[in-house]
Amino acid sequence: MRMRQLLPVILVIFSPMGVIKGQNTIGLPQIINYPKEVYQAGTQSWDIAQDHNGILYFANNSGLLTFNGHYWHRYPMPNETIVRSVQVAPSGRVFVGAQDEIGYFFPGANGDLVYTSLKSLVPAADRKFADVWDISIIGDQVFFRAEDKIFLYKDQTVAVYPAPSEWRFMGNVGEEVFAQDKAKGLMRFREGRWEPLRQPFGGPDTLVTTLLPFDKDTLLIGTNRHGLYLLTGDRVTRKRTQADVWLESNRIYSGSVASEGDFALGTSSGGCMILNRDGRVIQTLSRPEGIQNNNVLTLFLDRDHNLWMGLDNGIDFVAYNTAITHIFPDQNNQVAGYAARIYQGKLFIGTSDGLYSVPLDFRESDLAFSKGQFTQVRGTDGQVWNLTEVNGQLLMGHHEGAFQIKGDAAYPLLPGVGSWLFAPLSSVYPSPQVIVGSYSGLDLLDYQGGTFRSEGKLPGLTESLRFLAIDNDNRIWTSHPYRGVFRIDLSPDHHSFTARLYTSKDGLPGDLNNYVYRVKNRVVVATEKGIFEYDPARDRFVLSDFMEPVFHHQKVRYLREDDNGNIWFVSSERVGIVDFRKPSGGNAYTIVYFPELTGETVGGFEFLYPYNDENVFISFDKGFFHLNYNRYLRSKPELTVMIGQVRTTARKDSLLFGGYFTNGDRVADVQTAIAHLPNLVNSFHFEYASPLYEQKDNISYSYQLTGFDKGWSDWTRKTEKDYTNLPAGTYTFQVKARNNLGNESKAASYTFTVEPAWYQTVWAYIGYILILCGILYLVSRYQRRKFASQQQKYEEEQDRLRYLHQLELEANEKQIVQLKNDKLESDVNFKNKELASVTMHLVQRGKLLSNIKEDLVRLQRHIDNPTGAQEFKKVIRLLNDDESNEEDWEHFSIHFDQVHSNFLANLKGRYPTLTSTDLKLCAYLRMNLSSKEIAQLMNISLRGVEISRYRLRKKLNVPSDANLYDYLITVTGH
Structure with missing residues (x-):
């Protein structure tokens, strides 16, 4: 007992x-640690869930954590308690159970998660409870388990199921919900009730901790201290x-x-x-x-x-x-790996701490699933450099010499001399001789009867020769990291040689970092500036016409050809393969890089062992990576990208978008409403990521801001982008992801509008238009008024000018009239003078004639001759006729009327009774002649003049007191 x-x-x-x-597999999956310093929350995480977009949710001591592959966010509970459980409903609601709290997170107006408590729906008597440890969601029913009660939330109501004794576990598989009570054991929820299994299970001593689907009708039950069980219907059996x-x-x-x-x-x-x-x-x-x-x-x-x-x-x-796992030959030390070889059903791995081996299970095509523990091969302590199978034998290059591996032990072939690698001198196996590159030149091994025997060193070579290849002409090419490339021609018996050093003078781009390899049935030199080959016609190195178009001057550190003719390489710390079985992009090959391995290889001692497409071994500083290349190419998890947050960096940092779109009461995949932002919010910070957690090192991103950028950006590993001082307008930020196999995701997008400043709004422009119209109206009105005023002034000025012109015209007319008057007056004066002159002439002539007549009359008296007297009488008669000659008067009257505006004609018209003598008297009076002058002109006496004047007064009806001259002027208007 x-x-x-x-x-x-x-x-x-x-x-x-x-x-x-x-019992472990030799290939361990990659493990990524996220300590609390990374996610910035509590140490313990009690439950995990994931939504349909791939975002992970963690029930944590500090609240709810979310992780999208790059960014962590924490959402504390309102009561600042521990979140013990989390589940995501199909609607996108994230239900959580905490201490004395149940509820859910759902995106708010800005797309960030906001908590809604359901505690107010719980009956008042049941609102005190401790930690809520489990949540199960079945359709529209949400179950929350605390120790003393289970809550069922449905249709905005909460039903309470008190524990018969103590609820210890709750979980669901498919549509069935199970709970364990301490007294009644495991129970199933059916038709609104908790029913114990017909075969009781899970009493006080058994604590159920997990419930998983096992097969179609069976569940796997895990207990805390009693192992595993199977539940089929109501029957429980031990597993x-x-x-x-x-x-x-x-x-x-x-x-x-x-x-x-x-x-x-x-x-x-x-x-x-x-x-x-x-x-x-x-x-x-x-x-x-x-x-x-x-x-x-x-x-x-x-x-x-x-x-x-x-x-x-x-x-x-x-x-x-x-498809990538880790192999740690020495689990405790995890030392660097340098060589690997599958030999006689075992995997041998050479490390800096010795050679290790483990049996392989070839029933698994992926040998990383072989189970077992590595054991160290005896006699291999220390640095292992190389493992090569020659003539069916496994040879090891070691810091302490060359060894042959037999069983679980190593046997020295060249003890005491550090050995780098082995190369058979014949392509026909078994090769009778093998060259060994060592710390101090070349050694020769002879192979006979299944046994290797040292033939000694090749004399004259003392360089450390770690890189070695033999071409088709059996010439040995070897390189030294900082001296150049050697060509060694062996003698027929292989005991002597000639050597030639090739440097930068012979076509190589430099003397440093030249590495010799044999690929594609040719010897090539990987240099700092591309791949070179030897040109025997010119005895110098030239760029490889086959390899260079593939690598394009890359700095390649390692090359190895696999059995399928593909070339594995390490370039700039990146591991890749040139796969000639998969043409792409117009090339006869596809280059596939493995970002998971970037920077992981041992610098300067890179090593790849492509055993087959399912098993590729890559050394790194803690052992080896195992790559299942076929599985890597087949692995096509859904590549998605999401915009995690959008923040404004204008003035102060604030969240604009929290990463979730909604459509009513459900989380949506696309944006349903455009965000409208004030003009001052014009600088933005975008965060984005792909929830492809196992390939996060493989993902690169391209983005564009439509409405601002001219096109998609170059691919980058950055997961954030900033834009500053965007002008007003509508923009859509788009981002897409691409993995190392060239697969692209659909673009995620976020659209927003930066509203124009108040002075750029429609109402402002309407105001501007109104103001402009007002200004135009006022300007027009002002112009009209100004025009009217100017026109008025113009008209006034025109009136004034017309007036002045009129005055000027009138003045001119007056002046003309005056001039005319002056001329007329001058003419009148001239005529008057002429008349006066004529009149005086007439007067003088009359006087003269009168004197002559008087003299003639007086002389006649003294002439006695009758003839003479008669002649005198004729003359006197002529004189008398001349005095009475009317011809002179006619001339006179014409001139007089011209000067005095038809004075005589007008006077005759008014007074028809006037005789010519009267008219003469009037003319003479008008000329203001004296009576004496008139008398002489009329050839009458003064008395006759007076009588004539008197008679004229009578005819003209001139009063006696009136001046006859004035009257004549008045009567004629002149």
Whole structure:
């Protein structure tokens, strides 16, 4: 009895981790550690969920954490308590359970998560409760488990199911929800009630910690201290595994499906174990394998079938579904790897600490799934440089010499001399002789009867020769990192040689860092400036016409051809393959890079061993990577990209968009409403990422801001972009992702409008138009008024000018009239003078004639001669006739009327009774002649003049007191 009690203890002691570790696959998945310093939250994460966009949610001591592949965000609870559970509903609501709190997060108006509490829907009597440990979502029903009650939220109501004793677990598989009560065991929720299984299971001593789908009708139950069970209907049976004792001792705390047919179980002290359906251990992941903590609080398989661990101190990502795994020959030291070779069913790996081997399971095409532990080959302590199979024998280049590996031991061939590599001198196997590149030249091994024997050194060579290749003419090409390239021509017996050094003078771009390799049946030299080949016609090196178009002057550090003719290489710390089986882009090949391996190789000692397409071994500073190239090419997880946040950096940093679009009460994939931002908010910071967690090193991004950028940006690894001082307008920020295989995602976009400044708005422009119209109106009015005023002034001026002109015209007319008058007056005066002159002439002539007549009359008296007297009488008669001659009067009257405006004619018209004598008298009076002058002109006496004047008064009816001259002027108007 006592022995039976001790047996479990003995099994625990003698089935230690070493036995369990022996069940591990030799290829360990990549593990990425996220310590709390990275995600900036609490140490413990209790539950994990993922939405349809790939965003992860962690129930953490400090609240709800989100992670999109690059950016972490924390959302604390209103009561600042620990979040114990999280689940995402199909609507996108993120339900959480915390201490004394249940509710959900959902995007708010700005797309950031906002918490809504459901506690107010809980009946008042049940609103006090402790931690909510589990959440299950079935359709539109959400279950929350606290220790004393289970809440069911549906249709904006919360129903409460008190615990019969104590609710210890709750979980669902498909559409079925199970809960464990401490007294009644495991129960199933049916038709609104919790019903115990017909076969009771899970009493007080059994704590259920996980419930997983096992097959179509069976569930896998994990318990804390009692191992695994299977539930089929209501029947529970024990599930035995290779690790029952280990699981019971380390206590199962969480579980998850790992992949089809595999299950991951998290323990409280042993890390995580992965089992298959048969109960065989697939893998154990604990601190030695790279996780941060052995207390695994929760496990979650994401949509790409990779595993997440919520630990007691941190969060870990396990790339469980990846084509690249790690091989650690020495798990404890994790020393650098330098050489690898599969030989006689084993994988041999040479490290800086010796040679290790492990048996391989060739039933697995991916040999990384072989299980076993590496053991060190005896006699190999120290630095291993090379492993080469020659003539069916495995040779090892070592710091302490050349060795042959037989079984689990190494046997020296060239002891004491550090050896780099081996090269058979014949392409026909078995090769009778093998060249060994060593620290101090070349050594020769002879092979006879299945045994290698040293033939000694080739004399004259003392250089360390780590790179060596033999061309088709059996010439040896070797290089020294800082001396150049040697060509060695061996003698027929291979015991002597001639050597020629090629340097920069012989076509090489330099004397440093030249590496000799044999690929594609030719010897090439990888240099700092491309790939070169030897041209025998010119005895110098030239750029390779075959390799250079592939590498384009790249600095290549390593080249190796695989059995399919593809070329594996390391260039600028990047590992890649030139795959000649996959033409692309007009080339006869495709180049595939492996960003996961960038910078991981051992600098200066790069090594790749392409055993086949499923098994490629790459050395790095902690062992080896194993690459399943075929799986790598087939692995096509959905490549997506999302805009995580949009912040404004204008004035103060504030969130504009939190990464979530909504359409009503559901999370949407595309934007449904355009954000309108004030004009001062014109500088932006965009964050974006791809939730491709296992390939985050493979992703590059291209972006553009339509409305601002002219096109897509170059591809970059950056996950953020800033724009500053954008002018008013509508913009769409777009970003897309691309992986190293050239696959591109659909573009994610965010559209926003920077509103114009108030002075640039439509209303402002309307105001401007109105103001402009007003200004134009006022200007027009002013112009009209000004025009009217000017016109008025003009008219007034014209009037004034016309007036002045009129005055001037009148003045001119007056002047003309005056001139005319003056002329007339002058003419009148002239006429008057002429008349006066004529009149005086007449007067003088009359006087003269009168005197002559008087003299003649007097003389006649004295003439006695009758003839003479008669002649005198004729003369006197002539004189009398002349005095009475009217011809002179006619001339006179004409001139007089011209001067005095028809005075005589007018006077005659008014007074028809006037005689010519009267008219003469009037004319003479008008000329203001004296009576004496008138008398002489009229040839009458003064008395006759007076009588004539008197008679004239009578005819003219001139009063006696009136002046006859004035009257004549008045009567005629002149």
